[in-house]
Amino acid sequence: MSLLEVHNVTQRFGELAAVNQVSLNVEEGELHAIIGPNGAGKTTFFNMISGFYRPTSGRILFAGQDVTDVPPHSRVHLGMARTFQITEVFPELSVRDNLRIAVEVTEGLRMTLHNTRAQVAKTQELVDELMETGGLTENAERNVGELSHGDQRSTEIMMALALKPKLLLLDEPAAGMGNKETFDTAVLIRRLHRTQKLTIVLVEHDMRVIFNLADRITVLTEGQVLEVGTPDEIANSEKVQVAYLGEKREGA
Ligand SMILES: Nc1ncnc2c1ncn2[C@@H]1O[C@H](COP(=O)(O)OP(=O)(O)O)[C@@H](O)[C@H]1O
Ligand SMILES: [Mg+2]
Structure with missing residues (x-):
């Protein structure tokens, strides 16, 4: 298969x-x-x-699994992640915040008001890993909108990767x-x-x-x-x- x-x-x-x-x-x-x-x-x-x-x-x-009639967000849950021809990020947020949001959504943490210390630490670790893989560490605190086109694309790809x-x-x-x-x-x-x-x-x-x-x-x-x-x-x-x-x- x-x-x-x-x-x-x-x-x-x-x-x-x-x-x-x-x-x-x-x-x-x-x-x-x-x-x-x-x-x-x-x-x-x-x-x-x-x-x-x-x-x-x-x-x-x-x-x-036949996914012909499965809507996009459900395909994401099944393990399909996509990026767009035009970059989709939050330009006014830092690289770190963009990735943190993606990780929190994946880990189901956005819904809870108070994340535990362990959850916060785990999120940070995952975000650091993604920045490392994407070659984004030195730009961690910069707003994505200010980055080069290539680094914006890397951020977007790493956001998709946060979905595992x-x-x-x-x-x-x-x-x-x-x-x-x-x-x-x-x-x-x-x-x-x-x-x-x-x-x-x-x-x-x-x-x-x-x-x-x-x-x-x-x-x-x-x-x-x-x-x-x-x-x-x-x-x-x-x-x-x-x-x-x-x-x-x-x-x-
Ligand atoms: N939403 C749409 N409505 C009508 N025609 C469309 C639409 N999207 C694409 N097309 C047409 O379908 C063809 C293929 O487009 P597209 O898939 O964007 O090609 P590519 O990505 O290879 O450049 C083109 O002729 C385009 O004009
Ligand atoms: Mg095209």
């Missing part, structure tokens, strides 16, 4: 099939990247996996970033995958991010699967080269 099994999902917006009969299997511990030109249906597909869109048809299984997910879903984590930040984000994702053995589904437009990270890649074009394979197989695929060259010409 794969951790995530997507069977023939379709998403229609009126006449347009933004995603058309797409299937995907993600194994435990795998980093699976979904790439494709703009408008290929990546975000739509991602929104179906995380539950923001109900597929027009098809099924989604997570850890053996079995599956981390990342939509274009390097969107809008320069070279160095793109590289730093890739290093963080690699660390989560290699060290924490997280299963990750990563949607990305920037091919440079993918090729050193992914175990397998699914290429979408016009809402359909063009190719699935290892980075080497994808790099050598004529179909993929044609799809990306076509896009470059349009953009030129």
Whole structure:
């Protein structure tokens, strides 16, 4: 059994099939990247996996359970955590406070008025660990809104990680970033995958991010699967080269 099994999902917006009969299997511990030109249906597909869109048809299984009709917040409880293409953090709060909130929500501490000393200590320890992993320790007390784009993204990824997910879903984590930040984000994702053995589904437009990270890649074009394979197989695929060259010409 794969951790995530997507069977023939379709998403229609009126006449347009933004995603058309797409299937995907993600194994435990795998980093699976979904790439494709703009408008290929990546975000739509991602929104179906995380539950923001109900597929027009098809099924989604997570850890053996049919989650097709399970709403996003319940999928989070089952162990799916996602980040957004646009960073979702509390910009006016410090890195530490953002992560503390995420940890408290996960540990069910937000509901109680008086947390015990032991709970406070445990929360602090988890927050420190997350900051360490995310390379955020030196920025702990700064407001997230003042940080570089890359550090904001790291904060958001670590907030998702505070949920202790079995599956981390990342939509274009390097969107809008320069070279160095793109590289730093890739290093963080690699660390989560290699060290924490997280299963990750990563949607990305920037091919440079993918090729050193992914175990397998699914290429979408016009809402359909063009190719699935290892980075080497994808790099050598004529179909993929044609799809990306076509896009470059349009953009030129
Ligand atoms: N909510 C929506 N309503 C109507 N059309 C949409 C909606 N979301 C996306 N689309 C269309 O679906 C197609 C795929 O979009 P999207 O999934 O955002 O692609 P990608 O993330 O690969 O760039 C595009 O043609 C887009 O215009
Ligand atoms: Mg998108």
